Amino acid sequence: xxxxxxxxxxxxxxxxxxxxxxxxxxxxxxxxxxxxxxxxxxxxxxxxxxxxxxxxxxxxxxxxx
Numbered sequence: 001x002x003x004x005x006x007x008x009x010x011x012x013x014x015x016x017x018x019x020x021x022x023x024x025x026x027x028x029x030x031x032x033x034x035x036x037x038x039x040x041x042x043x044x045x046x047x048x049x050x051x052x053x054x055x056x057x058x059x060x061x062x063x064x065x
Contacts, residue, residue, distance in 0.1 A: 008048060015044045 002009050019040045027036050 012044060012048050016041045
């Protein structure tokens, strides 16, 4: 679904890496690293999809007026 949005994918990866860096103090070594990173990635992806949805909706509303 995002393959047509290479700039957004690049921004998403950077946002995920920044979130991992900023939240590194919350990682618990007794828990799997992948689950911790995947949770942050999932939330960042949801944020991206929501922002694109709002932008698309705003554009469609403006265009209809």
